[in-house]
Amino acid sequence: xNAKAGPPGVRxxxxxxCLSTGTLTHxxxxxxxxxxxxxxxxxxxxxxxxxxxxGRAWAPLGGEARRRQHKDSCRLVLVESIPQxxxxxxxxxxxxxxxxxxxxLLDAARESVHVASFYWSLTGPDTGVNDSxxxxxxxxxxxxxxxxxxxVSLAVATSTPxxxxxxxxxxxxxxxxxxxxxxPMGRLTGGVLHSKFWVxxxxxxxxxxxxMDWRSLTQVxxxxxxxxxxxxxxxxxxxxxxxxxxxxxxKAVLPKPWPRNFSSHINCFQPLRDHFDGVPTTAYFSASPPxxxxxxxxxxxxxxxxxxxxxxxxxxxxxxEYFPTTRFSHPARYWPVLDTALRAAAVGRGVxxxxxxxxxxxxxxxxxxxxxxxxALSDPAANVSVDVKVFIVPVRNHSNIPFSRVNHSKFMVTExxxxxxxxxxxxxYFSSTSGVGLVVSQRASSTRPGVTAVQEQLRQLFERDWSxxxxxxxxxxxxxxxxxxxx
Numbered sequence: 001x002n003a004k005a006g007p008p009g010v011r012x013x014x015x016x017x018c019l020s021t022g023t024l025t026h027x028x029x030x031x032x033x034x035x036x037x038x039x040x041x042x043x044x045x046x047x048x049x050x051x052x053x054x055g056r057a058w059a060p061l062g063g064e065a066r067r068r069q070h071k072d073s074c075r076l077v078l079v080e081s082i083p084q085x086x087x088x089x090x091x092x093x094x095x096x097x098x099x100x101x102x103x104x105l106l107d108a109a110r111e112s113v114h115v116a117s118f119y120w121s122l123t124g125p126d127t128g129v130n131d132s133x134x135x136x137x138x139x140x141x142x143x144x145x146x147x148x149x150x151x152v153s154l155a156v157a158t159s160t161p162x163x164x165x166x167x168x169x170x171x172x173x174x175x176x177x178x179x180x181x182x183x184p185m186g187r188l189t190g191g192v193l194h195s196k197f198w199v200x201x202x203x204x205x206x207x208x209x210x211x212m213d214w215r216s217l218t219q220v221x222x223x224x225x226x227x228x229x230x231x232x233x234x235x236x237x238x239x240x241x242x243x244x245x246x247x248x249x250x251k252a253v254l255p256k257p258w259p260r261n262f263s264s265h266i267n268c269f270q271p272l273r274d275h276f277d278g279v280p281t282t283a284y285f286s287a288s289p290p291x292x293x294x295x296x297x298x299x300x301x302x303x304x305x306x307x308x309x310x311x312x313x314x315x316x317x318x319x320x321e322y323f324p325t326t327r328f329s330h331p332a333r334y335w336p337v338l339d340t341a342l343r344a345a346a347v348g349r350g351v352x353x354x355x356x357x358x359x360x361x362x363x364x365x366x367x368x369x370x371x372x373x374x375x376a377l378s379d380p381a382a383n384v385s386v387d388v389k390v391f392i393v394p395v396r397n398h399s400n401i402p403f404s405r406v407n408h409s410k411f412m413v414t415e416x417x418x419x420x421x422x423x424x425x426x427x428x429y430f431s432s433t434s435g436v437g438l439v440v441s442q443r444a445s446s447t448r449p450g451v452t453a454v455q456e457q458l459r460q461l462f463e464r465d466w467s468x469x470x471x472x473x474x475x476x477x478x479x480x481x482x483x484x485x486x487x
């Protein structure tokens with residue numbers, strides 16, 4: 001079935017990237033349950049609804065699908081966007097450029113591309129900006145149209161109301177045959193669909209911080225991961241896409257419980273165990289909010305906590321926002337879950353904690369007391385190491401581009417595991433707003449020559465940013481035009 005030809009209007013003034021989260025208004029309506037690793041519902045529901053038209057998503061794995069699984073040769077690649085005029089130090093590590101990786105994924109697609117996205121804004125006119133840096137987004141939109149012209153199906157699940165009043169991206173794609181469903185998360189859970197992932201041919205996946213926005217390719221710092229040739233993981237993430245898809249029909253209601261077809265058998269208790277590039281690897285996807293976690297799906301918050309609790313040497317995290325509170329309910333409610341886990345790691349186990357938080361024109365200054373409180377724990381004499389810095393992307397001559405020039409990454413790494421997610425660190429993102437996370441661990445001692453464990457790759461990227469001139473200690477930067485700051 002085809003969705004409406006375009007996204008509905010905007011309700012209120014929302015940030016184009018959901019970067020200005022202080023302007024995002026929604027009501028927290030679902031409390032977090034006590035954290036457990038792997039959310040399990042004891043009951044099973046009725047027969048699952050049909051998926052994308054043909055219902056193929058719900059059919060038992062046929063011979064071709066089983067052959068694909070048997071032929072899996074999983075490979076993980078970290079991808080990133082570096083904003084224009086942000087110059088890493090010479091010789092510093094880097095990930096594959098995100099725009100290049102996305103275009104490569106679309107070129108590789110043969111049957112289907114499923115995209116879960118917060119909103120779409122791939123052209124300069126979408127944002128009222130005439131800037132040459134929009135060219136990569138426009139190239140991506142053109143590539144998606146070419147995809148449809150060669151009879152590859154495109155299905156999009158996106159949030160409603162949309163953040164971008166003037167975007168015609170989805171109308172253009174629907175006119176070429178794309179299927180689009182707008183998911184009313186505000187009505188269903190009190191949040192938004194904030195996930196950002198692709199599933200290609202039931203075989204390749206992308207997950208990360210980047211929105212379907214031209215600025216995510218040239219003006220915003222992003223980080224994600226692509227996993228190639230890994231049908232078991234791809235088909236597991238597809239189940240999360242299907243939770244959005246079935247909620248995008250008129251008058252949809254949340255199943256209680258979710259039907260059996262949505263259940264996951266890959267989670268933090270039973271991760272996928274395979275060899276990625278010949279390296280022994282465990283991996284699984286998590287999801288939020290709890291209402292969108294069918295039987296067996298690990299909750300996103302639980303995944304973060306599990307990675308933190310497993311650390312014995314270090315926890316390095318790069319996030320856009322850090323609030324041990326709710327952000328979108330008034331008055332704000334204290335929510336110390338992640339904050340407590342970091343403190344427990346630093347004080348209780350002697351784990352070195354480093355937190356890199358974004359600071360930009362739309363930063364809420366009320367975040368800084370929480371950051372200072374966390375850093376105040378640091379006591380070298382007691383073997384307690386907690387350091388906090390802010391990352392500032394200079395605006396320079398890009399001030400004409402709204403909601404840009406920010407580090408939008410959402411990842412964490414320890415000596416044991418890498419976590420790549422789509423959520424900012426505050427209560428609402430885990431209780432009412434949809435997001436996904438990828439947890440990967442590779443056995444460093446088993447890596448082949450020239451192959452680096454993914455957690456080591458991510459650690460190197462974090463340390464590149466941490467030691468760069470764009471990362472500033474909490475007492476090292478006066479209030480300036482590039483960052484809302486209260487020193």
